[in-house]
Amino acid sequence: PDMASIAGAKERNGQLTKPPGALGRLEELAIWYAGWRDTDRPSIEKPQVIIFAGNHGVCAQGVSAFPPEVTVQMVANFEHGGAAINQLSKAAGASLDVVALDLDMPTQDFTVAPAMSEGEVVLALIAGWAAVEPETDLLVTGEMGIGNTTSAAAVAAAVLGGDAADWTGRGTGVDDEGLARKTDVVARGLALHDTTDPLEALRCLGGRELAAMAGAIAAARHHRIPVILDGFICSAAAATLEKAVAGSLDHTVAGHLSAEGAHERLLDALGKKPLLSLGLRLGEGSGGTLAINVLKSAIACHSDMATFAEAGVAAG
Amino acid sequence: PDMASIAGAKERNGQLTKPPGALGRLEELAIWYAGWRDTDRPSIEKPQVIIFAGNHGVCAQGVSAFPPEVTVQMVANFEHGGAAINQLSKAAGASLDVVALDLDMPTQDFTVAPAMSEGEVVLALIAGWAAVEPETDLLVTGEMGIGNTTSAAAVAAAVLGGDAADWTGRGTGVDDEGLARKTDVVARGLALHDTTDPLEALRCLGGRELAAMAGAIAAARHHRIPVILDGFICSAAAATLEKAVAGSLDHTVAGHLSAEGAHERLLDALGKKPLLSLGLRLGEGSGGTLAINVLKSAIACHSDMATFAEAGVAAG
Structure with a gap:
């Protein structure tokens, strides 16, 4: 996997409008998937x-x-x-x-x-x-x-x-x-x-x-x-x-x-x-x-959710 | 629930092209859902x-x-x-x-x-x-x-x-x-x-x-x-x-x-x-x-799969 994409995905995950870890395994899945797709913000369009x-x-x-x-x-x-x-x-x-x-x-x-x-x-x-x-x-x-x-x-x-x-x-x-x-x-x-x-x-x-x-x-x-x-x-x-x-x-x-x-x-x-x-x-x-x-669903949350800054939500 | 719909759904489930019980909980879910929707072959079109x-x-x-x-x-x-x-x-x-x-x-x-x-x-x-x-x-x-x-x-x-x-x-x-x-x-x-x-x-x-x-x-x-x-x-x-x-x-x-x-x-x-x-x-x-x-997925399998008779598959 691409470590830079994993690092970027982890950073993004920490900024999304949810308590840390609240999406459970969906968060791990998104970060894992990002590493194999060489991007910190992947999408799934064509499953086979x-x-x-x-x-x-x-x-x-x-x-x-x-x-x-x-x-x-x-x-x-x-x-x-x-x-x-x-x-x-x-x-x-x-x-x-x-x-x-x-x-x-x-x-x-x-x-x-x-x-x-x-x-x-x-x-x-x-x-x-x-x-x-x-x-x-x-x-x-x-x-x-x-x-x-x-x-x-x-x-x-x-x-x-x-x-x-x-x-x-x-x-x-x-x-x-x-x-x-x-x-x-x-x-x-x-x-x-x-x-x-x-x-x-x-x-x-x-x-x-x-x-x-x-x-x-x-x-x-x-x-x-x-x-x-x-x-x-x-x-x-x-x-x-x-x-x-x-x-x-x-x-x-x-x-x-x-x-x-x-x-x-x-x-x-x-x-x-x-x-x-x-x-x-x-x-x-x-x-x-x-x-x-x-x-x-994991990828949709990871890539399409707003960050705390974008949404104007207090980060706790 | 409507017992006739449940009975009809159970009968249909037994005829679908799969070994008995092979869809596990999806089968129970489909039969349960059918009972509340008053039909043995329901669909899900508008979840809210x-x-x-x-x-x-x-x-x-x-x-x-x-x-x-x-x-x-x-x-x-x-x-x-x-x-x-x-x-x-x-x-x-x-x-x-x-x-x-x-x-x-x-x-x-x-x-x-x-x-x-x-x-x-x-x-x-x-x-x-x-x-x-x-x-x-x-x-x-x-x-x-x-x-x-x-x-x-x-x-x-x-x-x-x-x-x-x-x-x-x-x-x-x-x-x-x-x-x-x-x-x-x-x-x-x-x-x-x-x-x-x-x-x-x-x-x-x-x-x-x-x-x-x-x-x-x-x-x-x-x-x-x-x-x-x-x-x-x-x-x-x-x-x-x-x-x-x-x-x-x-x-x-x-x-x-x-x-x-x-x-x-x-x-x-x-x-x-x-x-x-x-x-x-x-x-x-x-x-x-x-x-x-x-x-x-449970309802799609239940309502849209072929039966053994429709598909010409030996029922084991």
Whole structure:
């Protein structure tokens, strides 16, 4: 971040017509955002939401409450405007892009082989990087992919340590038996692959949409676009970047705490405090997109409020 | 609420293209909102934010970090568009009205006399009632009034029980000595007045802006307009209604948890779980207004998403 912009934003914040600190986290957010946008008085005009969709060979193990063909059906639903994320991005004033990643060619079942070849994971990273509009001033990366909480749990365990059970949750809603099966699948994936390198974890246990989110978050850093992380799957993808290079996620904020069991553990490991906690567990970038208005509101207060001097208000 | 609309909204919610419960609290909010709007598929088009401003005789006791003339200065700031609430209501797509209540005639210092006469409190209640636009479909009531966390603490203690220290906090930012003085002032007010009747608590210990918020919240119930409660002062005013008639706040939701110390205790007493918790402690309706987008997003998902049948998605 740009330290001069941060210093300027802090100074401006102290002059606005409110008691010191009275806007709470909105003040921190505005100063953080200013640092990445290289100005002490930024604005948010063009937020972008991108949903990456992928299919998972590990679905053959019976890890999801939904059949894998739902991924392509939901992509059509996104394209026709019928999904939750369509309504949420409209309410947030954000553009929405949907990137379907080889849905007719699922990844390999990671209990028997690496999910992706080196070529495949690189193509997915590049697809993510390329999907970010450089003129965007706030990015949310979301996903759709039946089976991908299983994949995300395996990636999180590989990158952050701990047992399969620490990271495996109910996803779209598996029962106790399904959860036990899913946990076993994650454990077998972890046992099979050497995932000391975080990008190898992404390749062997992840999915195209996880790799694409990682690519998009890295691209946003390159373009100095702050990112709102979505839920468990997005956070697991992001964790591979942080593990590869510490500080890689300094331009990101956690949009929400998902109801997926291990998301809190994952955010704690990343040192991120979520903006919202409303029990969402949908994916699609839904929680991150719901947080766009919080960022917009923070920036609107910071950049458009009057100072004590401008308003003729006694500063206490 | 209208039970047929609630039943219809629950049925619709179960058919939307998402796993059951995956939108978390947004689903509850939509169903609750539908019940008060008498339709299973509501919309939010015209949210209204109203700030009531009042001055407090108890400022003579040195209870605030800011001088009392800041109330009228901030009202001018609201009218010129320079305050936080101007930016927040714009970001939320809400109209903003400011109602200044006899600012040149502060209430009486409640450590020596009732804050208001019966005529005064009734006029303030009516001003609040009259300020609600009947065509509004979502209301936020906010306030401005130097000294009013002292007044709100006294009202909360009178209505909900407990000691002055349980309810007294730092407001706009008093130091330890100021907090001790403020707590003593609240205790003296509680000792002086008979506040068994909650409307007597509002009259003797409250302020015009607290009474007006209570009047506005009651008017919203009459017009079947759901209300987002703001922070500590708004919640204390609302508590007088709940104490007078249990269930009076069923058409309200808590917009946020304020950083003012006793707000959590107050929301617990009202059985309200806040939507946001971002450390705000500004007043002006700021936290409630920040929550408007959460409500709007909930309703947009509920009313505009495709069903599984419409989208041709397998329901799992």
